[in-house]
Amino acid sequence: MSIIQYYLSIRKAALWAVIALVSACVTPYEADFKQQPESVVVQGFVSNQPGPYTIQLVRPANYSFAGYSIGIQGAKVYITDDTGQREDLVETLASGQYKTQKLQGIVGRTYQLHFEVNGKKYESRPELLRDAGTIGRIYHEAFQSISPITQERQLGGWHVYIDTKDPAERGNYYRWNSVHYKRLVACGSAKDRYGNPLYRLFCCTDCWDIVRCLGPDCIKVANDALNNGQEIARQEVATVPVDCRDKYYLEVEQQALSREGYLYFKTIKQLLENTGGVFDVAPSAVPGNMSCLTDPDEQVLGLFGAVGITRVGYVVDRSNAERSACPQELPDPPSGPPPPCAPCEESLYRTGQKPRFWDL
Incomplete structure (x- = not known):
């Protein structure tokens, strides 16, 4: 794959991330990936606003599937906080979407996403839910x-x-x-x-x-x-x-973001604003906070956030x-x-x- 093809695929993947995170409800976006990355894409957040909150898990498909992202089904997904509380998410009818049932984010607490897929375990770094001010x-x-x-x-x-x-x-x-x-x-x-x-x-x-x-x-x-x-x-x-x-x-x-959340959105904005000219910043991976515990070398894309919101x-x-x-x-x-x-x-x-x- 040429650098131009890679560049375009990164930009379209970034656009998918923007659409997925603009609200607590997540709409799948069919990003035009040109190859089959060995990766999982994670989108979702907890906030101090009432739930339910939605976590989306997908795998990008290659050109043979016309660029469709494939929702990951049958995953075991749960969220924990720093007080030891845990909530298991329920899989919805929408492919790859998992929703909370009772969880309500609280400012000052730290939240972490965990999920298991085909015997592999994944988790986010802990995210502090900050006060968004007035x-x-x-x-x-x-x-x-x-x-x-x-x-x-x-x-x-x-x-x-x-x-x-x-x-x-x-x-x-x-x-x-x-x-x-x-x-x-x-x-x-x-x-x-x-x-x-x-x-x-x-x-x-x-x-x-x-x-x-x-x-x-x-x-x-x-x-x-x-x-x-x-x-x-x-x-x-x-x-x-x-x-x-x-x-x-x-x-x-x-919204009050973590440093990781800020860098995530800032990088997406920069990628989407690039026009593909020779003087543009070279494409780079969008920073996230997810990792695979079972296989540390596996690439996990996306972000799980704890977001303080004033509306x-x-x-x-x-x-x-x-x-x-x-x-x-x-x-x-x-x-x-x-x-x-x-x-x-x-x-x-x-x-x-x-x-x-x-x-x-």
């Missing part, structure tokens, strides 16, 4: 962009910022993440005999779409090496697009925006007998559970 202020500012049609300046969207205070002790590592919730009116559509949508079907119950931030621009990490004990001001945490003239609801997270809700009011780019929706149902409603199907991208801070 978000002192959250606010937004509009920014301008250049119209691709008129070449004139126009409203480009809104940047969302936070101000927060770093604790006095050194060695704090942060990650910021945001999730957008949009309340739905329609949860599906009626279709003709050819499968073309005709009109929208209203939701049977309350329902929200979940829009998660993905990609290198969404990996926002920092440490306190240069500003220990000082205020972290104007830290960008989200970008709100020009869309409909409505209120845009966000939940913003401030706040925030609304950007776009009703007075100078321009709109609202997508066209399907028409309402025709008059006459009401059509059936469409259910709100729970997934990583849709939920019927009211967001925690929702007040719209």
